[in-house]
Amino acid sequence: MVRIHLAIDLNxxxxxxxxxxxxxxQAALSPQQTVVWEELQVSQPVxxxxxxxxxxxxxxxxxxxxxxxxxxxxxxxLDIRHHVAAPETVFETPVAQLPTDALxxxxxxxxxxxxxxxxxxxxxxxxxxxxxxxxxAIKDWVQSQVKFQSNTxxxxxxxxxxxNDHKGVCRDxxxxxxxxxxxxxxxxxFTTAIDFGADPALGPTDFHxxxxxxxxxxxxxxxxxxxxIPMGFVRIGTGRDAADASFATxxxxxxxxxxxxxxxxxxxxxxxWQMPVHRTEALSTDSGWHTGF
Numbered sequence: 001m002v003r004i005h006l007a008i009d010l011n012x013x014x015x016x017x018x019x020x021x022x023x024x025x026q027a028a029l030s031p032q033q034t035v036v037w038e039e040l041q042v043s044q045p046v047x048x049x050x051x052x053x054x055x056x057x058x059x060x061x062x063x064x065x066x067x068x069x070x071x072x073x074x075x076x077x078l079d080i081r082h083h084v085a086a087p088e089t090v091f092e093t094p095v096a097q098l099p100t101d102a103l104x105x106x107x108x109x110x111x112x113x114x115x116x117x118x119x120x121x122x123x124x125x126x127x128x129x130x131x132x133x134x135x136x137a138i139k140d141w142v143q144s145q146v147k148f149q150s151n152t153x154x155x156x157x158x159x160x161x162x163x164n165d166h167k168g169v170c171r172d173x174x175x176x177x178x179x180x181x182x183x184x185x186x187x188x189x190f191t192t193a194i195d196f197g198a199d200p201a202l203g204p205t206d207f208h209x210x211x212x213x214x215x216x217x218x219x220x221x222x223x224x225x226x227x228x229i230p231m232g233f234v235r236i237g238t239g240r241d242a243a244d245a246s247f248a249t250x251x252x253x254x255x256x257x258x259x260x261x262x263x264x265x266x267x268x269x270x271x272x273w274q275m276p277v278h279r280t281e282a283l284s285t286d287s288g289w290h291t292g293f
Contacts, residue, residue, distance in 0.1 A: 001081050002265060003036075003273040004234055006194065008074040009260040010248065016067040019252025024192075024245060025074050028057040028235045032083075032285040038076035043069065055101060056238040058245070078234055079273075083218060083284040090132035090216045090282045095185050102214050105187035109240040111158045111175045112190075114182035121183035132282050135181060135213050135222065142177045142224045150203060155242075170195070171209040171242050173225040178211055178241065187214035190241045194263045196232030196276060205261040207247050208233070212286075219286040230283055232265060232276030 008025050027035055029052065042048060042063060049062040061072075095106070108115045124141065128134045149167045159179035162172040174190055181188035188211055195208035208228050212219040221230040237245030247259075267275050 001079055001272045001274070002231060002276050003268070003271075004078045004080065004196070004232065005262075005264050005266060006074070006076045006078065006234055007262040008072075008194075010072040011257040011260075012065070012070040012250075013255040014065045014067050014070055015253030015255075018064055018066050019250060019254050020064050021062065021070075021072075021251075022249040023061040023063075023072060023247065024058055024237045025072070025247050026059040026061070026236070027076050027078055028059060028238070030057055030235065030285070031287045032081045033235055034079045034081075036077040036079055038074070040075075041071075041073040043071040056244075057235075058237050058239070076234075080234070080285060082231065083286070084279070085132075085216070085282040085284070087132040087136065087280075087282050090220065092130040092134070092186060092215055093217065098187060098214070102187045104240065105189045105214065106182050106185055107240075108182065110243050111241040112179040112182060113158060113160055114179045116160060117163070117179055118183045121180050125180070125184060132215055132220065134184075135186065135215065135220075138180045139177055139211075139222045139224045142173055142180065143226050146173055146176065148173070148202070148225055148227060170225040170227060174209040174211050175241055177222065177224040181211075181213055188212070189214075189219070190239050190245055191233075191235060192237040192245045192247065193228075193233035193235060194261055195228040196234075196263050196265070197229030198227050202227060204258070205263060206259065207236075207261070209242065209245075212238070215282075218284040220282050220284045229276045229278055231279060232263070233285075234263070235285060 051060050147167045152167045153172050159175040162168045162176045178188040191212050193208050211222045223230050239245040
């Protein structure tokens with residue numbers, strides 16, 4: 001088990017008269033990820049509307065802020081339990097056997113135009129044995145094709161753009177891997193976390209995008225950018241692509257500062273808390289035999 005301490009500070013200046021915000025920064029609630037303690041603070045005295053999506057477990061906060069400074073602070077302590085499997089035992093699930101709510105993750109989406117790369121995906125991976133190993137090969141291929149480079153993409157960049165440009169940030173790696181998986185009829189979804197264990201040379205601690213692939217009746221974790229440690233990922237948002245899992249969606253004139261984020265693991269062998277490390281086994285934070293959590 002992993003115990004994680006998380007702190008997120010978001011700071012904005014709202015232009016008159018007001019702006020509407022939808023935040024997705026709180027840790028998702030699931031059987032494998034337990035929120036031990038959390039605190040959410042908003043600097044302006046405005047009504048807060050909270051909602052938890054039944055399918056994805058995304059927790060959203062909605063508010064309308066008046067002109068002036070706005071600070072949103074989130075603190076949490078979480079316990080994460082991982083299912084660990086030998087990669088050679090993890091198989092692909094035939095489309096006919098996929099749970100109904102997994103089907104949405106084999107269709108093309110806004111940033112993941114999988115119908116445009118079917119021929120490429122089949123030429124590269126179509127003859128490989130099906131299973132975890134094939135998905136790992138897709139992840140490794142994406143990592144070999146794309147260079148991690150900050151400020152090389154934007155909110156309009158799609159998987160096809162990344163395929164052509166060969167550079168991007170974590171969300172671009174995730175979109176390309178998802179696209180290649182879906183082109184082979186393997187359900188894959190976009191998930192957000194914090195970049196636990198990332199090299200400080202890449203910049204301050206930040207939100208992170210990774211991929212979950214439905215294999216053997218579970219959603220397994222993959223980090224195609226290779227910049228963080230999956231065992232330390234706190235699940236925040238889940239969706240078809242980045243359009244479904246933005247940490248902040250803003251309607252109105254706003255100046256935003258860069259997020260200030262801190263994340264750490266607490267190690268205590270007596271309590272079963274271990275330091276997140278890179279693992280060669282297949283990891284999942286799904287409780288299994290369904291597409292939920």
